[in-house]
Amino acid sequence: KAGVTQTPRYLIKTRGQQVTLSCSPISGHRSVSWYQQTPGQGLQFLFEYFSETQRNKGNFPGRFSGRQFSNSRSEMNVSTLELGDSALYLCASSLGPQGPLYNEQFFGPGTRLTVL
């Protein structure tokens, strides 16, 4: 069974640009969560989707948005990039309706975003 895949793996952008990151969950998983990982702040929750509905959002500005498609694939978008957005963006999927709660959560390898 294929794991969680994320594309692209590496991305370099300049300030002010926007970026879209993609995540394909494990087949059959309907919950997708996104996290930002930086050396200074660690792993921080961005949002969680289940059946195309955003059920929770972390404390990030409105420049961070996401969506989930009917096939459970998910994308996140960051507009007007800032230097501080440089991070590893991780996607994780879970099987059941409880999402990451009480279910094993499987992470992808992440997308390394560098903002210059």
Place this chain on the structure above:
Amino acid sequence: GESVGLHLPTLSVQEGDNSIINCAYSNSASDYFIWYKQESGKGPQFIIDIRSNMDKRQGQRVTVLLNKTVKHLSLQIAATQPGDSAVYFCAENSGGSNYKLTFGKGTLLTVNP
């Protein structure tokens, strides 16, 4: 967002020794806790979880202990191997069905052969 700081606690052990990694969680309403392992260049990997109605849970070579009185979680790894070298994170759900996990700062475990 939650602050986890710049400096990662480290633990260095000899191969074959037992390792204990500790975590203090913040929310007394949390009822679900998980340990993850993250190797360099990879995403976190689920190790073991525990619900708040339990004090102890065992897996293969790993044991998680939960002390709700002092809001403390620990991960014990038996007979630590070089392949166990990684950063270990605890996570909590902060109570309720909010579909969100809050991660701790992580501990870097180094296993010396």
